[in-house]
Amino acid sequence: xxxxDVAFAAGAIVVLLMGFGAVHAVANPYFFFAGYVIxxxxxxxxxxxxxxxxxxxxNFGPAALYGAGVYTSALLLKAFGAPLVVNIVAAGxxxxxxxxxxxxxxxxxxxxxxxxxxxxxxxxxxxxxxxIEYLGGARGLALIAPEPPAWAVGRTxxxxxxxxxxxVMSVALARWIERSWIGRGLRALRASEEAAExxxxxxxxLKLAACAVSGALLAVAGAPYIYYASxxxxxxxxxxxxxxxxxxxxxxxxxxSWAGPVIGALLLASVQQAAxxxxxxxxxxxxxxxxxxxxxxxxxxxxIGLAERLRRKxxx
Amino acid sequence: xxxxxxxxxxxxxxxxxxRALGPVSFALRGGERLGLIGPNGSGKTTLINCLSGTxxxxxxxxxxxxxxxxxVLAFKRARMGLARSFQIPKPFVGMTVLENVLVPLDQxxxxxxxxxxxxxxxxxxxxxxxxxxxxxxxxxxxxRKLELARALVGAPKVLIADEAMAGLSEPEIDEILxxxxxxxxxxxxxxxxxxxxxxxxxxxxxxxxFETGQLIAEGTPQEVAEDPLVQKVYFGEPARH
Amino acid sequence: MFLEILINAVATGLLxxxxxxxxxxxxxxxxGILHIPNIAHPVFVVLGAYLAVVANERGWDxxxxxxxxxxxxxxxxxxxYEFYARVFxxxxxxxxxxxxxxxxxxxxxxxxxLVLKFGTNQQTVDVDYVGQSLRIGLLVMPYRLLVPALVxxxxxxxxxxYLKFTYAGIAIRAAAHDVRALQVSxxxxxxxxxxxxxxxxxxxxxxxxxxVIIGPVDPFSGRLQIGRAFAVVILAGMGAxxxxxxxxxxxxxxxxxxxxFLNPSWSPGVAFLILLATLALKPQGLFGASx
Numbered sequence: 001x002x003x004x005d006v007a008f009a010a011g012a013i014v015v016l017l018m019g020f021g022a023v024h025a026v027a028n029p030y031f032f033f034a035g036y037v038i039x040x041x042x043x044x045x046x047x048x049x050x051x052x053x054x055x056x057x058x059n060f061g062p063a064a065l066y067g068a069g070v071y072t073s074a075l076l077l078k079a080f081g082a083p084l085v086v087n088i089v090a091a092g093x094x095x096x097x098x099x100x101x102x103x104x105x106x107x108x109x110x111x112x113x114x115x116x117x118x119x120x121x122x123x124x125x126x127x128x129x130x131x132i133e134y135l136g137g138a139r140g141l142a143l144i145a146p147e148p149p150a151w152a153v154g155r156t157x158x159x160x161x162x163x164x165x166x167x168v169m170s171v172a173l174a175r176w177i178e179r180s181w182i183g184r185g186l187r188a189l190r191a192s193e194e195a196a197e198x199x200x201x202x203x204x205x206l207k208l209a210a211c212a213v214s215g216a217l218l219a220v221a222g223a224p225y226i227y228y229a230s231x232x233x234x235x236x237x238x239x240x241x242x243x244x245x246x247x248x249x250x251x252x253x254x255x256x257s258w259a260g261p262v263i264g265a266l267l268l269a270s271v272q273q274a275a276x277x278x279x280x281x282x283x284x285x286x287x288x289x290x291x292x293x294x295x296x297x298x299x300x301x302x303x304i305g306l307a308e309r310l311r312r313k314x315x316x
Numbered sequence: 317x318x319x320x321x322x323x324x325x326x327x328x329x330x331x332x333x334x335r336a337l338g339p340v341s342f343a344l345r346g347g348e349r350l351g352l353i354g355p356n357g358s359g360k361t362t363l364i365n366c367l368s369g370t371x372x373x374x375x376x377x378x379x380x381x382x383x384x385x386x387x388v389l390a391f392k393r394a395r396m397g398l399a400r401s402f403q404i405p406k407p408f409v410g411m412t413v414l415e416n417v418l419v420p421l422d423q424x425x426x427x428x429x430x431x432x433x434x435x436x437x438x439x440x441x442x443x444x445x446x447x448x449x450x451x452x453x454x455x456x457x458x459x460r461k462l463e464l465a466r467a468l469v470g471a472p473k474v475l476i477a478d479e480a481m482a483g484l485s486e487p488e489i490d491e492i493l494x495x496x497x498x499x500x501x502x503x504x505x506x507x508x509x510x511x512x513x514x515x516x517x518x519x520x521x522x523x524x525x526f527e528t529g530q531l532i533a534e535g536t537p538q539e540v541a542e543d544p545l546v547q548k549v550y551f552g553e554p555a556r557h
Numbered sequence: 558m559f560l561e562i563l564i565n566a567v568a569t570g571l572l573x574x575x576x577x578x579x580x581x582x583x584x585x586x587x588x589g590i591l592h593i594p595n596i597a598h599p600v601f602v603v604l605g606a607y608l609a610v611v612a613n614e615r616g617w618d619x620x621x622x623x624x625x626x627x628x629x630x631x632x633x634x635x636x637x638y639e640f641y642a643r644v645f646x647x648x649x650x651x652x653x654x655x656x657x658x659x660x661x662x663x664x665x666x667x668x669x670x671l672v673l674k675f676g677t678n679q680q681t682v683d684v685d686y687v688g689q690s691l692r693i694g695l696l697v698m699p700y701r702l703l704v705p706a707l708v709x710x711x712x713x714x715x716x717x718x719y720l721k722f723t724y725a726g727i728a729i730r731a732a733a734h735d736v737r738a739l740q741v742s743x744x745x746x747x748x749x750x751x752x753x754x755x756x757x758x759x760x761x762x763x764x765x766x767x768x769v770i771i772g773p774v775d776p777f778s779g780r781l782q783i784g785r786a787f788a789v790v791i792l793a794g795m796g797a798x799x800x801x802x803x804x805x806x807x808x809x810x811x812x813x814x815x816x817x818f819l820n821p822s823w824s825p826g827v828a829f830l831i832l833l834a835t836l837a838l839k840p841q842g843l844f845g846a847s848x
Contacts (some may be wrong), residue, residue: 023680058654109836111653112594116787117836120829123784127826138822181422188408188419195406198368199466200394200423214842240780244665251658254506282672289665296659297644 008175012168019164023157032160038269039160040221042167044242045249045261046174047217051099052181052247055210055253056190057106061118063243064125065215069222070237071129077226078134079129084162084227091223092216099215102198103208110193126238140233142225158226166224170217175258177213186210187256216243218246241285245272248288249297252300263303320379321346321505322367322398322474327376329362336362337529339376343441344474344507349500351520351537352509355549359529360509361403363478368400369393373389381473395423399472401463403479403509406452413438414447416462420470437469441495457488464495475499477509489515516539525549561695566817567810574809576771577801579709579764579841580782581789582716583757588787589795590730591753593641594653597660599779599786600667601758603635605630605765606774607671613682619710622639623766623839627759634758635710638751666777671776679773705767710802712763716756729753753755781825788832794845804843807831 013153023032044062052058069091076090077080098121105117130138176182189196189203197203228230236242245268255266268291272284297304320343328338337359345351354360365371367378369390376388380398388396408416417434438444441461446454454462460480469474477496481489493515500506510516516523517535523534523540533543540546580602587595605623607710608630612622645652667764686700720726732749768774768782788808808831811825835842 054652056654058657060657105836108840112588112657112838113791113840115594115654115657116784116791117833120784122834123829124826124833127823130822131820182413184415184419184422187415189409189840190407191408191410194370194420195402195408195466197370197390198394198400198402199420200391200470201419202389202391202423244661247658247661282669286669286673289662289669292658292662293666296655296662300655 008172012172016165017166019161020293023153023161026235029154029156032154032156033211034273036156036160036163037273038266039167040225041249041265041269042262043163043170043221044218044246044262045253045265046167046170046258047214047221048246049250049255049258049261050174050177050217051210051214053250053260054178054186054190055207056208057207058115058247059102059118059214060247061122061243062116062218062246063122063238063240064122065098065218066222066242067122067129067234067237067239068094068098068123069077069219070221070225071135071222073223074226074232075135075145076139077145078141080129081146083146084159084224087224088162088166088220091219095219096216098219099207099211102215103211106207106211107204122238122240122243124315126234129234129237136233138234140231141226142231144230145227154258155227159228162226163221166220170220171258173213173217174261175240176257177210182206244285244288245269248292250302252291252302254304256301257304260302260304267303317339319346320344321348323379324367325377327363327366327378328374329359329366329371330439335529337366337373340525340526340529340531341376342531342534344505346505347500347503349496349519349521350505350507351516351523351540352507352526353511353516353523353540353546358400358526358549360526362529363526364400364478364499364509367476368398371405375461391423392505394420395470397470397473398476399470399474400469400476401460401467401478401480403482404466405456405463407454407457407459407462409450409452412448412450413443413451413454413462416451417465417469420466424470434469437465440498441465456483457491460484460488460492460496461495464492468499474505474507474545476509478509480508493519549552562817564695565697566813568696568698569702570606570813570815571806572698572706572809573813574806575706575709575802576702576767576805577720577785577789577809578713578805579705579760579767581793581801581805582713582764582784582798583760584718584786585790585796585798585801586729586753586757586760589790589793589797589801591732591750593797594657595660595752595754595757596657596783597663597667597789598757598761599639599782600664601634601761602765602782603671603774603776603779604667605762606769606778607675607765608762609673609766609769610680610682610774613684618684619682619766619770620704620763623763626762630758630762631755634761635751636757637758638754642750645837668776668779672750673774677775677777680769681773681776682769684770687801701770701772705770708763708767713798713802714762715731716760719756720798725752727748784825784832785828788828788835791832791840792835792842794842797844798840799846 044066048059048062065289072091072094073087076087102118106114109117129135135141138262145155148155152158152161184198185201185206186203188199189206193203208306247266249268252268253262323343325341326339329336352360362371366373369388379385380393381396385393408419414434417437418430421430421434435444435447438447441464443458443461443465443552446458451462464480481492484492489512496506496508496519508516508519520537523535523537524531525540525546527549531550533540533546584598587593587598587833608626609619609622613619644737645656686704689818690697690699691703720730728749729752732746769777779829785808789801792807793804808828811831812827816824
C-alpha cells in the first residue's frame with residue numbers, strides 16, 4: 001500500500017467513527033435527518049461520476065436507477081419484511097441489471113442519443129410504477145420500517161449510519177477505479193473511443209462495467225430511503241430535481257477525480273439544506289440551475305480544475 | 317522474412333450503394349516497409365479501418381500473425397500486435413503524455429515495469445520532457461510523435477502509419493522518417509499510408525497504389541512511379557496540402 | 558362502441574400528433590439540422606404559452622398574440638444561440654455533454670423564473686372555441702384540439718417552404734453539412750445558425766400558444782414534452798422536416814390508442830418507448846439519411 005492509500009483508509013475510518021460518535025453525542029435527530037440527505041448526495045454524485053465523469057457517458061436519468069432502488073427496497077420490505085441489508089443488495093442487483101441494459105444502449109447510441117435514452121428510462125420506470133397497484137400507484141406507499149438495532153439510538157440515526165458506510169465504500173470504490181488501469185481505460189475511451197479500441201482497450205467491456213457499477217451504486221443510494229421517510233411516491237423516487245442535483249454535483253466539484261463529486265455534494269447539499277430552512281425551494285432550484293450554467297461556461301473542470309488552473313498560474 | 321505477417325484476400329467494403337473497397341488482396345512480409353498510395357477517396361482509410369478492425373469488412377478474409385482475424389475485434393488485434401496511428405491525431409486529452417502511453421501497456425498487463433517502458437518509448441521519440449503534460453497541450457509534431465509512441469509501446473509486429481507526416485515541415489518529416497526507419501530495423505513491418513510522395517519513395521521497399529477501392533499497381537517505388545496508370549490517376553491530381 | 562372509441566381515438570391521436578409536430582418543429586431545426594441538442598426547446602414552448610396567457614388576459618387571441626410576439630422571440634432565440642456559441646467557441650469545439658448540461662441549466666432557470674413570477678398554478682386561456690366540439694357522425698372533435706391542429710401544419714409547411722426555397726433556408730441546411738463550403742460562398746455560418754435558432758424560437762412561441770389552447774399549462778409542462786419532441790425528431794430522422802408530421806402522427810395516435818384502450822396513465826411512457834425502439838432498431842429514423 002502506498003502512503004496515499006494509507007491516508008485515505010485512515011480518513012475513511014475517521015469519517016465512520018465520527019458518524020458513530022455523533023449519533024451518540026448529538027441528541028437532536030434533525031441533525032441526522034439533514035445529514036442523511038447530504039450523505040445520500042455523496043453516494044449519488046460518486047456513483048454517477050463513475051460513468052459520467054470517468055467514461056464521459058452522461059446519464060441524464062440517475063433518478064431511474066435511484067427510484068428503482070427505492071422501490072425494490074420498498075417492495076421487499078412490504079412483501080417479506082426483508083431486513084435492510086438484503087434490500088440494499090437486492091437494489092444493487094436491480095441497479096446493476098438496469099445499468100447493463102443502459103450499457104448495451106451505448107452500443108447503438110452515443111452522445112446526445114444516449115443522454116435522451118436515459119431520460120426515457122426515468123419516465124418509463126415512473127409510468128410502470130404508477131400503474132402497479134401493489135406499490136401504491138400514483139398515491140404512493142406508506143410502510144412502517146422495523147425497529148432499528150439498539151446501538152443506533154434511533155431510526156433516523158440508524159439509516160444515517162448505514163448510508164454513511166455505503167458512502168465511504170462508494171468513494172473508496174470510485175477512487176480505486178480511478179487509479180487503476182480501469183480508470184485509465186475509461187478516460188482513454190472518453191477522449192476517443194476509436195483510439196482507445198486501437199490501443200487494445202476493450203471499450204465495450206469497460207463501458208458495461210462502468211454502467212453496471214454506476215447503476216448499482218445509484219440504486220443502492222435509494223435502498224434505505226423507505227426506512228428514512230416511511231413513505232414513498234413515484235414523484236419523489238423518480239424526481240427530476242434529484243437527477244439534476246446528481247449531475248450538478250460532480251460538475252461543480254470536478255468530474256476527473258473522486259474528490260470532485262464529494263466536494264460538490266458536500267457543498268451543494270449543505271447549501272441546499274441550509275437554504276430550504278431559510279429560503280424557498282424554488283430559489284434553491286434556481287441556484288442549482290445558475291450554478292450549472294456558470295460552471296459549464298466558466299469552469300468546465302469544476303472547482304478542482306479551477307484550483308489547479310490557479311495553481312499553475314501562480315507558478316508560471 | 318518471406319513469411320507474410322499480414323495478408324488479406326478479396327476484402328470488400330461498401331457504404332450503402334457505394335463500393336469503397338475491393339475486392340482487394342495483398343500480403344505484407346515480416347519487417348517489410350510497404351508504401352500505400354492513392355488519391356483521396358481511393359479506399360485507403362477504409363482499408364486501414366478494416367485491417368485494424370474498427371470497420372467490419374463485408375467480405376473477404378484477413379490473416380495476421382498466422383491467425384485468421386477476420387472476426388477478431390479491434391482491441392484484440394491491437395493486443396496481438398497490429399498497431400496503427402491516426403491520420404488526424406487522436407490523443408487521449410485530459411491525460412498526461414505518460415498516461416497516454418500507459419493505456420496500451422495496461423492492456424497487455426505482463427506485470428513488468430510499465431512506467432519505465434513507457435518512458436523509454438517517450439525518450440526514443442524525444443517526447444520524454446513532456447511526459448507530465450496534458451496531451452492537449454502538445455504541438456502538432458508532438459501529437460504525431462505521441463500517436464507513434466502509443467502505437468509502438470506494445471512492441472507491435474505491424475505498424476500502420478496513417479499519414480503520420482501530414483502537415484509537418486521538411487525537418488519534422490525527416491524526424492518521423494527516422495523513427496519509422498529505426499522501427500523497421502527493429503523488425504517491425506510498416507505500412508506507410510502517405511501523400512508525401514518523396515517520403516514514401518525514400519522509405520518503402522515496395523509500393524502499392526489504390527484507386528476507387530482497387531489495387532491498380534504494385535512494385536518497387538520506381539516501378540510504381542513510372543506506371544502509366546498510376547501517373548494518370550495519381551499524379552494528374554492537383555497538388556494536395 | 559368499439560368502432561366509435563377507435564375512430565375517436567385515431568382522430569384525437571391525429572390532432573394530438575399535429576400539435577406534437579408543432580412542438581418538435583423548432584427542435585427539428587436546431588437538433589435535426591444543426592445537431593445542437595437544445596433540450597431547452599420545450600421550456601421555450603412553455604415560455605411562449607405564458608406569453609399567450611398574459612396577452613389573453615388583455616383580450617388577445619393566443620395565436621394572434623404569438624404572431625405579435627414573433628420578433629421578440631426571434632431575438633431571444635438568436636441571443637440564446639449567441640450565448641451558447643460564446644461559451645463553447647472559446648473552447649474550440651462543443652462538447653455535446655456540456656452543451657446538454659448547459660441547456661438543462663437554462664431550462665431550470667426559466668422554469669423557476671416562471672414559478673417565481675406566476676406560481677405553480679396551472680394557467681389557462683379564455684377563447685370562444687374552447688369547450689365546443691365539431692360532430693361528424695360518430696366522430697367528435699373538440700375545437701380546442703381542432704384549431705391548434707390546423708395551425709400546426711400551416712406552420713410546418715411555411716417553414717419547410719422557407720428551408721427549401723429561400724436563400725437563407727438553403728444556407729441553414731447547408732450549414733449542417735459543410736461549414737467551410739458555406740464560408741467560401743460568402744455566408745457567415747455563425748449568422749446562419751443564429752438565424753436558425755431565432756426561427757426555432759418563434760416556432761416554440763407558436764407551439765406554446767397552441768399548447769395552452771389545448772389545456773392548462775404550468776411552469777413544468779415542458780418536461781413531459783422533452784421526450785415527445787425528441788421522439789418526434791428522431792423517429793422522423795435527423796433533418797427530415799416534413800417527416801416530423803408523419804412521425805408526430807404516429808406518436809399521437811399511439812398515445813391516444815393507449816389512453817383509450819389501456820389506461821391514460823400509461824400514455825406518458827409511449828413516446829419514450831417509441832424513442833427507445835427507434836434508437837435501438839432504426840437509429841436513422843423513418844426519413845433520415847444514415848448518420
